[in-house]
Ligand code: SF4
């Protein structure tokens with residue numbers, strides 16, 4: 713197939729750009745009176761037009777029971793399903809045969825926030841959370857141990873429900 717070439721005519725010296733310039737300036741000026749859509753982060757974190765979705769998947773939380781112990785029973789499902797291999801679990805067992813995590817760590821830096829750990833947990837212990845402010849100065853600070861996961865207080869994420877895709 714032959715390729716057609718369209719030859720554009722260069723504007724002559726008599727062309728004036730004044731009209732286009734004024735049009736552009738008028739458009740710029742019209743923005744001065746429009747309502748602002750930017751937010752002054754971090755002082756402002758939400759507005760009536762923008763809030764974080766309850767389905768946002770961010771920093772993890774480990775829920776605790778009435779005694780303040782992690783609800784995790786060290787079943788091993790979450791490290792098994794984690795696609796980023798970022799959950800470290802060392803299970804323990806007490807005298808009554810109850811399992812609990814001796815070590816439970818999540819590397820938030822490697823995590824892809826898929827939410828599988830929350831979906832698979834039979835105890836509804838581990839959750840992704842509605843939280844995103846977890847920047848750190850060093851790599852090792854992104855590894856959250858059990859104590860730190862239990863100390864998180866932000867809301868937990870609402871998982872996507874196929875029967876209610878719009879979250880209504
Ligand atoms: S959210 Fe996904 S990637 Fe992150 S710890 Fe859970 S299972 Fe692993």
Ligand code: SF4
Nearest residue numbers: 784785787788790833
């Ligand atoms: S799936 Fe839940 S109970 Fe099982 S190891 Fe993970 S956090 Fe613990």
